[in-house]
Amino acid sequence: MTGQSPVLRLEGIVKTFPGVRALDGVSLSILPGEVHALMGENGAGKSTLMKVLGGIHQPDEGTIYVGEEPVVMSGPLEAKAKGIMFIHQELSLAGELSVAENIYLGELPRKRFGLVDWVDLERKTNDSLSRLKVGFNARTRVGDLSIANQQMVEIARALTVDAKAVIFDEPTASLTDAEKVVLFEVIADLQSQGVGIAYISHRMEEIFRITDRISVLRDGQYRGTVNTSETDEESVTQMMIGRKLDLSRLASHHELGDVALEVRGLCCGDLFEDVSFSVRSGEVVGFYGLVGAGRTEIAETLFGLREPSAGTILLNGEELRIASPADAIARGISLVPEDRKTQGLVLGMNCRDNMTLPQISDLKAGPFVAEGAEVAIFDQYRDKLDIRTPGWKQMVGNLSGGNQQKIVIAKWLSMHPNVLIVDEPTRGIDVGSKSEIHNLIRDLAAHGYAVIVISSEMPEVLHVSDRIVAMYSGRVMRTFTSEEVTEDTLIQAISGLTPGQAA
Amino acid sequence: MAPGTLSTFLKRGAIWGFIVLELIFFTVAGHLLAVGEKTFMDLDNLLLLFKQSAPIGIIAMGMTIVMVNGNIDLSVGATYALSAVVLLDAMTWPIFGGLGDWVIPVACLLALLTGLFLGAINGIIVWKTGVDAFIVTLGAMLGYRGLVFMYNGEQPTSHLNWTLVDFAEAQFLGLHTATWFLLLVTVAMWFLMNRTVHGRNAYAIGDNREAAVNAGIKVGPHMMINFMIIGFLAALSAVVFYAESGSVNPNDGSLYELWVITAVVLGGTKLAGGSGSIIGTFGGVLAIQLLRKGLSHIGADTSTVNLVIGLILIAVLLLDRQLNVKGKGELKT
Numbered sequence: 001m002t003g004q005s006p007v008l009r010l011e012g013i014v015k016t017f018p019g020v021r022a023l024d025g026v027s028l029s030i031l032p033g034e035v036h037a038l039m040g041e042n043g044a045g046k047s048t049l050m051k052v053l054g055g056i057h058q059p060d061e062g063t064i065y066v067g068e069e070p071v072v073m074s075g076p077l078e079a080k081a082k083g084i085m086f087i088h089q090e091l092s093l094a095g096e097l098s099v100a101e102n103i104y105l106g107e108l109p110r111k112r113f114g115l116v117d118w119v120d121l122e123r124k125t126n127d128s129l130s131r132l133k134v135g136f137n138a139r140t141r142v143g144d145l146s147i148a149n150q151q152m153v154e155i156a157r158a159l160t161v162d163a164k165a166v167i168f169d170e171p172t173a174s175l176t177d178a179e180k181v182v183l184f185e186v187i188a189d190l191q192s193q194g195v196g197i198a199y200i201s202h203r204m205e206e207i208f209r210i211t212d213r214i215s216v217l218r219d220g221q222y223r224g225t226v227n228t229s230e231t232d233e234e235s236v237t238q239m240m241i242g243r244k245l246d247l248s249r250l251a252s253h254h255e256l257g258d259v260a261l262e263v264r265g266l267c268c269g270d271l272f273e274d275v276s277f278s279v280r281s282g283e284v285v286g287f288y289g290l291v292g293a294g295r296t297e298i299a300e301t302l303f304g305l306r307e308p309s310a311g312t313i314l315l316n317g318e319e320l321r322i323a324s325p326a327d328a329i330a331r332g333i334s335l336v337p338e339d340r341k342t343q344g345l346v347l348g349m350n351c352r353d354n355m356t357l358p359q360i361s362d363l364k365a366g367p368f369v370a371e372g373a374e375v376a377i378f379d380q381y382r383d384k385l386d387i388r389t390p391g392w393k394q395m396v397g398n399l400s401g402g403n404q405q406k407i408v409i410a411k412w413l414s415m416h417p418n419v420l421i422v423d424e425p426t427r428g429i430d431v432g433s434k435s436e437i438h439n440l441i442r443d444l445a446a447h448g449y450a451v452i453v454i455s456s457e458m459p460e461v462l463h464v465s466d467r468i469v470a471m472y473s474g475r476v477m478r479t480f481t482s483e484e485v486t487e488d489t490l491i492q493a494i495s496g497l498t499p500g501q502a503a
Numbered sequence: 504m505a506p507g508t509l510s511t512f513l514k515r516g517a518i519w520g521f522i523v524l525e526l527i528f529f530t531v532a533g534h535l536l537a538v539g540e541k542t543f544m545d546l547d548n549l550l551l552l553f554k555q556s557a558p559i560g561i562i563a564m565g566m567t568i569v570m571v572n573g574n575i576d577l578s579v580g581a582t583y584a585l586s587a588v589v590l591l592d593a594m595t596w597p598i599f600g601g602l603g604d605w606v607i608p609v610a611c612l613l614a615l616l617t618g619l620f621l622g623a624i625n626g627i628i629v630w631k632t633g634v635d636a637f638i639v640t641l642g643a644m645l646g647y648r649g650l651v652f653m654y655n656g657e658q659p660t661s662h663l664n665w666t667l668v669d670f671a672e673a674q675f676l677g678l679h680t681a682t683w684f685l686l687l688v689t690v691a692m693w694f695l696m697n698r699t700v701h702g703r704n705a706y707a708i709g710d711n712r713e714a715a716v717n718a719g720i721k722v723g724p725h726m727m728i729n730f731m732i733i734g735f736l737a738a739l740s741a742v743v744f745y746a747e748s749g750s751v752n753p754n755d756g757s758l759y760e761l762w763v764i765t766a767v768v769l770g771g772t773k774l775a776g777g778s779g780s781i782i783g784t785f786g787g788v789l790a791i792q793l794l795r796k797g798l799s800h801i802g803a804d805t806s807t808v809n810l811v812i813g814l815i816l817i818a819v820l821l822l823d824r825q826l827n828v829k830g831k832g833e834l835k836t
Contacts, residue, residue, distance in 0.1 A: 056717060077719030092717050094710035096778045097703070105707055106718030114699045 005068065007032045007196040008053070008084065008165040013062035015048055022048040024220040025062070030165055030196035035187060037207045037228070038200050040217035040240055046200050049217065050167050053198070054086030055079030066164065077106060083164030087154055087171060095143030100125035102142050103156050128159040131189075133182055147174045147292055155183060158190065165196040172206060174291045176473075177495055184210055202457075204233045205491075216240055256466075257281035259317070260450035261333075261419045263302070266311030271297040272474035275311070279419065279450040284441060286465030287454040289494045294474040295454045296338055299421045303335040304328040316418070329358055334412035336405070338423040338454075344408040345396050352378040352392035355411045381410035385440060402433025409440065420444060421452045426460060438464050458487060472496040517822075518770055518786035522793060529797035536801050550677065552789075552796055557681035558583075560788040561740040562759065563766045564692040565733030567784045570767055571696070572729050573709035573776030574629065574636035579737045580759035581647035582621045586738035587751040588654050590614035591662040604666045615738045621647060622734020626727030636726075644760065651753045663749035671747035681743045688736060693781040695732075705729060709776025765816055766791050771823075 006029035015023040023045050030036045040046045051057045053064065055073035063070045066082050073079045076086065093102050100121050101108065109117040109124070125138035134152050136145060142153060151174050158166045168187075172180050187197060187210060199211055207214060208228060216223040216239040223239050262278040272294030279285045287295045300306045302313065304322040312319050315331055322328045328335070337343035345354055356363060356374045363370045363377075378392045385406045389399055396407060405425060412420060422441065426434045441464050445451050455461045461468055468480045470493035477493040530544050562579050569576050593599065593610035602609065621643070628639045654660070671680050678686075696702035708715045708722050715722060745751055770787030772779025791812060798808045 054717075055719075075719050076717055080719065086717070088714075088717060092711070092714040094707045094714050094777065096710045097706055101703055101707070102714075105714065106704075106720045108700045108703060110700055114701055116698060116700055116703055 004031050006030055006065075007067065007194075008198075009065040010049075010053070011063050011065070013049070013052060013059045013064070015052060015057060015059050022220050023052070023059070026217065026220075026222045027062075028215055028222065028225070030198055032164075032194040032196050033191050034212040035191060035197045035199050035210050037211040037214040038198055038217065039202075039207065039214055039236060040223075044217040044240070045220040046217055047169065048220075050086065050169055050198065050200065053079070053084060053165075053167055055084070056086075080107075080161060083162065085158050085161060085163045085166045087158050087166065087168045089151075089154070089170050089173060093142050093150055093153060095141070097142060098138065099129070099136060099140045099142055099145075099153050099156075100138035102153055103128065103160060124160065125156070128156045131159060132156055132186065148176055148179055151175055152179060152182075155186065158186070163190070163195050165198065166190060167198040167200075169200050170202070171199075172201060172203065176290075180206075204236070207236075208233070256283050257448060260315070261302075261452075262314040262317075263298075264312045264314070266298070266301065266313065267309045268297060268301050268306055269309055270474070271306075272471075275476050277469050277476065277479065279452055281418065281448050281450045282445050283466045284445045284451045284453055284464050286461035286468040287452065287471060288456075288458065288461045288468055288490060289471035291456065292473070293471040293494065295471055296423055299335055299423050299452070299454060302328070302333060302419075302421060329415060329417075332416070332418035334415060334417040334420050336408050336412060336420070336422045336425065338427070340401075340404055340408050345404060347395070347397035349396060350393050351382075351387070351389050351396055351399070351407055354396050354407055355381060355414060357411060358415055377414050381414055384413075385410050386436070400433065401429040402436060405429060405433075405437060406440070413444075417449070419450045419452070421454070423454045424456065425453060426455075426457070434460075458490065462487075462490075470494050517819075518783055518790060521769075521819075522786060522790050525790065525793045525797055529793070529800055532797075532801045548796075550679065550682070552792055553682040553685070554679040555796070556788050556792040557685040558740045558744045559759065559762050559766060559791070560685045560785070561688050561743065562733070562737050563763045563770075563784050563788050564688050564781060565729075565736035566763045566767045567770070567772055567779055567781055568692065568696055568702070568705055569636075569729050569733050570764075570772050570774065571709050571776060571779045572705045572726055573712065574726060574729070575640065575764070575774075576622075576625060576636065576730065576733050577640040577760045578621070578625060578643035578647055579733060579763060580756040581644050581651065582618055582734055582737040583741045583756035583759055584651045584751060584753065585621065585647050585654075586614040586618045587741040587745045587755065588651055588660045589617045590742055590745055591660050591749065591751055592654075594662050594664055604664075607664060607667050607670075611742050614742050615735060618734040618736070618738025618741070619731050620734070622731040622737075623727065625734070626730030629730065630723035630727050648753075648757070655753065657753060659750050659752045661750035667746045668749065671743070681747075684739065684743045688739070689781060689785050696781055701725065701728065706777060710778070762791065765812065769816065769819055 009029040011027050013023050013026045014021070026045070026049060028038075028049075038046050038049070048057065052059050055076045055078055058072075058074070064073065065071070066084065071082060073082065073084075079086065094105065097105075103125055104121060109120045111117045122138045129137060132152055132155065134149060136149060142150060145153065151171065155171060158168075171183055175183060187199075190197060199207075201207055211228050213225055214228055214231065214236060215225040216236065218240060226236070226239075257280055259278045260281040264276050266275045267273040275294075275298055277285065287298070289295050297306060301308050302322065304324045304327050313322060314320070315333070320331065322331065322333070325335075341347060346357070352374050355378050360369065363373045365373075375392060381387070382389070387403050387406045387410065389403060396404060399407070409422070425437050425441065429437065438460070441451055441453060445466075453461065453464055462482075462485065466482055468482070468485055468490065470477045470480065470490055472494050473496065477496065480490065480493075526544065562583065566576060566579065590610050590613070593613045594606050599606045599609055625636075625640055625643050628634065629636045632639075673680050675683060696705065704715070704720050704725050707718070707720060708725055712722060741756075766787040767779070767784050768774065768787070769790055770780070770783035770785070772784065794812055794815070795808050798811060803811075
């Protein structure tokens, strides 16, 4: 591979956003015909780097070379014209438009007078789609497709131009195995044509299967590049987080109590079906599966946000119907939602007000809000959870991700729940805070809470759970105890491979 | 029939079903109440209805593309009035004295340019400042209306040009001039939104702005063009209407923005953008005009008409929500 000149080269790229140095002198080169993995934790700067490459952001310092010549890309179309394609995650689509229009978004083929050349558009699109072996055509409305198929639409964009380099941003996050195979074929195909590929993914097994080299970013800084064949998962992880990852379970020995929450045969439309499990107080149950496996939807059903179509929910042995979140809260079920910034917090409000939000109507002194009681609650949980903030007046939006998450957890703890559901507790949180949150979850279980943890990160699930429920496309595939679980069996279960013993 | 086809059909065809329902209702009610001598479904009556739909209808076509684009324009009523003032007043300006009847195209052109210009102001503010279109055009609505009053105080601006009146009252193939303009604008806008790159990009921007930006679509210029289109159409609507009436009150066209938005929403365009159709809007315009005419046909007064239209608008949106619920698994809000 040496001797070839890179198709794409970055030198000393610096990108700052107000208050953050997102990229700090990153250099990277992508050779023709190689798959180059870009790894790093959330917030390490991968996405920013890719956006710089794709022409969406302009670097503050440093140079991008396409082939031999330095280029300045002022927009996505210019990047595309230079042969750099950026394949976004599935969100970058317009649901009301057709597949063809989405694939050629921004550069629909034209006839005279700015008219769209529909014939040409459809022919070209169907050509690309046939290479992807998908079951929809150019005219399908994107909003009617499944998430996986939407991702395939996004991938089809890579095939529409004579690309020199293609950037894939977590393309497999929502794909099923069958589609992954097709994607890898597409990548191999591009590779054989001498296209350089930048591949972002969190999934180690993919990285080691298809990539040639791995570059690692940490906190906006370039940590080095290694040949995939000469390294292993452990050392890559070490490069990413700066230390060895402790995969062992957090041992905290305490007695398990009675069954706090039991779910029997719960169904909700076509989101999930026949889900049964139980959580005892003092126990942490992890839910693991791919995006779209129905984990979040179960949590939302338990929290009264969705109406189950069948099945029963028992709380402390008593059957009940949860009609609304208010109902769930009153019964002692709390949900720390997936997206804390849009679902869990009011970013423009201060720490104290966010924390007391669910119980503010009870904190009254006459007709007024009892400020003293509010501050008392805030102080109590700030000390308990070690929330680092200058004071209760601080806007939640200004806190770090870890502290924001603690505010959300504190909000629910102050309601004294029996069951705490935590959805993706450490998404977008740095390593240090991550382990703090993990310890906190174990700690809460030790204090007798029944905790459900939903996570897409295997180390996290393995780390905190007493039992793990593996889900695949709306079904519980298997329930593991922490003693019997291995990474292999867990991956098999969430891929729907072995419908082993039912839960 | 595939699942969902029925509800899709209901949603697409709803406005036309509603129009048929109105026709039946007013015909029957007209007979039963034995008001007027004529039946409601009279040909002349329906031709008149088309003609009267034109002022709102022409603007509604522009509002459709602006709303599909994810914006809104509240200033159309004021733009309409100001363009009308320019149209009628320009015909009396001494510099055009020697032109004779050639003053008509000149005045029309000036009025249309006024609309185009006012729309461009809205567009450039929305584009360059990033302020929400609702706020920008709310300000413009007050500001432009202020200009109308500054022009001639509380006095109406009047000028009747009989050549122009003859043109406006002419009927070609049975349809009035105003109706022809409405149809022409409808066809042109349908073409623009479904067949041109600009139209398709407008959908993309309204649907998922970030995706559009990522794809390199220049969002600002598209929005500006759409604001210019609606400004132009508001002016065109004024030209069509005042050619015949010859006198504009400074308060003319107020509440037009609300009628227009009502028609567009009835026609199935989403307030959030990304979805909507010109044909639907055409149906919405006809439905509202039918309702106004029909209610007065059976003897209801203006206040009742407004009440009924308001109730129907809310009922339609409720129905739409019900049809859009994806089943029991839907997330509650």
